[in-house]
Amino acid sequence: MNLSVLLSTFLAATIEVIEMVAIVVAVGVTRSWRASLAGAVGGLLVLAVLVASFGIALQSVPLKPIRLGVGALLLAFGSQWLRKGILRVSLDGWAKGFGEEHVEAGAADGFDWTGLVLSFKGVSLEGLEVAVIVVAFGAADRAIGAATVGAAASVIVVAAIGLAGYRFVARIPRRALQLFVGAMLTTFGTFWAAEGVGVRWPGEELALVWLAAAYVIAALLLVRLVTRWRTSVARSLATDRPSTVGAGR
Amino acid sequence: MIRLGRWIRAFVLFWVDFVVGDDWRVAAVIALALLGTWGLVRADVAAWWLLPVAVLAATVRSLRAAVLRERP
Numbered sequence: 001m002n003l004s005v006l007l008s009t010f011l012a013a014t015i016e017v018i019e020m021v022a023i024v025v026a027v028g029v030t031r032s033w034r035a036s037l038a039g040a041v042g043g044l045l046v047l048a049v050l051v052a053s054f055g056i057a058l059q060s061v062p063l064k065p066i067r068l069g070v071g072a073l074l075l076a077f078g079s080q081w082l083r084k085g086i087l088r089v090s091l092d093g094w095a096k097g098f099g100e101e102h103v104e105a106g107a108a109d110g111f112d113w114t115g116l117v118l119s120f121k122g123v124s125l126e127g128l129e130v131a132v133i134v135v136a137f138g139a140a141d142r143a144i145g146a147a148t149v150g151a152a153a154s155v156i157v158v159a160a161i162g163l164a165g166y167r168f169v170a171r172i173p174r175r176a177l178q179l180f181v182g183a184m185l186t187t188f189g190t191f192w193a194a195e196g197v198g199v200r201w202p203g204e205e206l207a208l209v210w211l212a213a214a215y216v217i218a219a220l221l222l223v224r225l226v227t228r229w230r231t232s233v234a235r236s237l238a239t240d241r242p243s244t245v246g247a248g249r
Numbered sequence: 250m251i252r253l254g255r256w257i258r259a260f261v262l263f264w265v266d267f268v269v270g271d272d273w274r275v276a277a278v279i280a281l282a283l284l285g286t287w288g289l290v291r292a293d294v295a296a297w298w299l300l301p302v303a304v305l306a307a308t309v310r311s312l313r314a315a316v317l318r319e320r321p
Contacts, residue, residue, distance in 0.1 A: 068283075073268065075279055075304065080270035083308055087315055114267060190300050193279075197287040199297045211301065218305050222312060229316045 002143035009137045009150030015205050016126045016133070017154050019188060021162040023122030026181040029169050031115035039119025046120075047127040058135045061128070068196025070125045075189025077118065082186050085179025086219055090226035094176050118185070125192070130155075179223075183215040272314070278307035 028036035051058065130151050138147030169177070191201065191208055201207035269276045282303030289296035 072279065072283060075300075076268045076270070076276050079275055079279065079304055079308060080272075083272070083275070083311055083315070086308075086312060113263060117267065186304060190304060193283055194286055194297060194300050197283055197296075198290040199286060199300075201297050207297070214301065215305075218308075222309065225309075226312050226316060229313065230319070233316060233319070 001149070002146040005137055005143040006146040006150040006153075009134060009147040010154045012133045012137065013130045013151040013154040014158060016129045017151075017158040019208075020123050020126035020130075021158050022184065023126075023188065024119050025162045025166050025169060026177075026184055027115045027119045027122075029166060030174065030177050030181050031118075032112040035112035035115030036119040039116040039121075040123045042116070043120045043123030043127055046124050047131060050128065051131050056135055058128075058131055061132065063129065063132065064196050064198070066125060066128065066196075067192040070121045071189050071192025071194070071196055073121065073189070074118070074185050075193050077114075078182050078185025078187075078189050081178055081182030082215070082219060083182070085175060085182045086222045086226060088175040089179055090223045090230065092175070095173055122188070179219055180216065183219055184212060186215050187212040272311045275307045275311050278303050 024036050024040045027039070050061075054061065134144070134147045134151045137150075138144035172180075187208060190211060194201070201211075203210065279300075282300050285303075286296045286299045289299065
C-alpha cells in the first residue's frame with residue numbers, strides 16, 4: 001500500500017470531512033437527528049451512485065456551479081437563523097430555552113424536511129469533494145486503494161470525534177445554538193457561494209476560520225445593538241415621543 | 250391530480266420558505282452581492298470582501314426592521 005498517498009488523502013479529505021460532520025451535528029442538535037441522519041445517508045447514497053457511475057471521470061465534474069448552488073442556499077438559510085438567533089438572545093438572554101425549546105416551529109411537528117435538505121447538501125457537496133480528492137490523489141500514483149483507505153479513515157476519525165462531542169454541544173442552550181449554527185451555516189454558505197463565482201479566499205480553506213470568527217463577533221455585537229434599539233423604542237413609547245431607531249428610513 | 254397539485258404547491262412553498270424566509274430583502278441582497286462578486290472577479294478585482302459585507306449589512310437592516318415591527 002502506498003503510504004504517502006494514504007496520508008496525503010487522509011489530510012486533504014479531513015478538511016472536507018470536518019465541514020461535512022459539522023453540518024450534520026449542527027442540524028442534528030438544533031433541529032432533528034432523524035432528519036439530519038436521513039439527509040446524511042441520502043447524500044452518501046447519491047455520492048455512491050455518482051462514484052460508481054463516473055469513477056475516474058469524477059475529476060472532470062465542474063465543482064464551481066455545485067458550490068455556487070449549495071453555498072447560496074446555505075447562505076440564505078443560515079442568515080435567517082443568524083438573524084433569528086440574535087433577536088431571541090437579545091430579547092431574553094442566553095440561558096432561557098435550555099433543553100425545552102424548539103428553535104424552529106417546523107422542527108417540532110412531523111418530519112423536518114428543512115433539516116434533511118441542509119444535511120443532504122452538506123454531505124453530498126463535501127462528499128463529492130472527498131471523492132474528487134480520492135480520484136485525483138489515487139489516479140496520479142495509480143493507488144486508488146490507498147487513497148480510498150485514507151479518505152475512509154478520515155471519515156471514521158472525524159465522525160467519531162463528532163459523535164463524542166455532540167453531547168457537549170447538546171448542553172448549550174437552544175437559542176445560543178441557533179445563533180452559532182446560523183453563523184456557521186452563513187460561513188460555509190459565504191465561502192462556497194463566493195468560490196462558486198470564482199473568488200480566491202485569502203488563506204484558502206483557512207478563510208473558513210476567520211470568516212466564522214468575524215460572523216460570530218458581529219453577531220455578539222448585534223445582540224447588544226438590538227438590545228439598545230429595544231430599550232430606545234420602549235423609552236420613546238413611554239415618553240410618547242417618536243423613536244430614533246427608524247430615523248432616516 | 251388534486252393530490253399532485255397539493256404536493257407541488259407544498260414543494261414550491263418549502264423552497265420559497267427555505268430561501269426567502271420572513272424577509273425577502275436579505276435573499277435579494279445576497280443574490281445581488283453574488284452578482285456583484287461575479288462582476289468584480291470577471292474584472293480581475295479582489296472580491297472576497299463583498300459577500301460578507303453585504304450579508305452583515307442586510308442582517309443589520311433586517312434586525313432594525315424587526316425591532317420596529319415589535320412595537321405595539
